[in-house]
Amino acid sequence: MIPISVSLIEDDADIRRGLALLLDNTPGFSCAAAYGDCESALHEIADDSPDVLLMDIQLPGMSGIEGVRRIKKLLPELDIVMLTIHDDDKRVFDSLCAGACGYLVKTTPPAKILEAIKEVYNGGAPMSASIARLVIQSFQKSSDSNISPREQEILALLCQGKSYKMIAAALHLSKGTVHSHLKKIYKKLEVNSMTEAVAKAHQEKLV
Amino acid sequence: MIPISVSLIEDDADIRRGLALLLDNTPGFSCAAAYGDCESALHEIADDSPDVLLMDIQLPGMSGIEGVRRIKKLLPELDIVMLTIHDDDKRVFDSLCAGACGYLVKTTPPAKILEAIKEVYNGGAPMSASIARLVIQSFQKSSDSNISPREQEILALLCQGKSYKMIAAALHLSKGTVHSHLKKIYKKLEVNSMTEAVAKAHQEKLV
DNA sequence: TTCACAATACCCACATTTGGGTATGCACAC
């Protein structure tokens, strides 16, 4: 069996060496390269062409987020797993948006890390439990809002980019009616334009 | 140790009984109730008050999606795991939006199902690998588009709900310049209004 | 090197759309 080739980016030399040793001493895995920062990784990673990249978020110099973005541009097929102490929303989502395929907290035991590498290699997306819950929750709609059902309908159409006229046509209403609904929606959302309303609707996941 | 109390909604009587047996015969788990459809579950589930609910999506009568929505409204703290043959985008995301905390394909072996129940009970969000990847990918931005950097900047502000004026102020431009940029953006996105542009930007994940 | 092209920045004029205000009426629920 060809081992899964893994590269590392991790600034802590001890952890880096530890992971490299772990990989090289576990059948089925091999450590292609280990970098201390994104800059050096960016220069050489194309030559390593690993199957999986394990990287920290907090790095000296370029942040892990920006690093993911650039490496992903360089090697779009590479599966990147973040391995970090941070489990705050912003960093998690920024990493995922940048192109990471998995996200583990650093307390993950070695066996689980290896399992995660295998998982991502096989088309999965390993996440620590707390991260997974964060991700899932980001889909949940904020069910409750003082927006009436009819208003929701109109808001939904608005979010699809429809104009007064088009909404009126779609719901068989007059433009004036749509107007008055929109005005009430604006009051409730505390906005005063269509684009703001759409932005807010997305923020609060009302759509 | 108090066992994790699990309820089921599954229309196939064989599978239902199989799962119930599995749960009742595994230490640490117990089956609180097993329903064949959402309607009966909705009537009685508040009395069972299980820790976890395992449910199918395709059910006779009310769909699993709608079922999740209503049950979640009834018992917001309940952790719901979908267990189904479907792994198409729409159903997955609809379930998650409705309030499901996990999503397993039916080919998941019994041991993994039990593990998933434990995971969701402990605040995780168990997902089959393919589902997890789907979910993660939904965060990825479609990096490439013919939108120039400057235009992207303007589009981003637009998506935040800013008006011409505010964009002009934020970028130290004249209204006219913002205007001409917007016109080009509209051409490229094939839209002709701010809201449409915002909608398209969200669809294509350009923001 | 010159030419074309895209990106950036600015302008005008005109039609349409939108936002804010105010008002009316109906139906249903509490």
Next chain:
DNA sequence: GTGTGCATACCCAAATGTGGGTATTGTGAA
């Protein structure tokens, strides 16, 4: 029987969309 959601209508001012036009800069192709 008062409140809320829903529907309609009107006016006016401001914002936006449409369709032109000009100019500078840099990049890449011919």
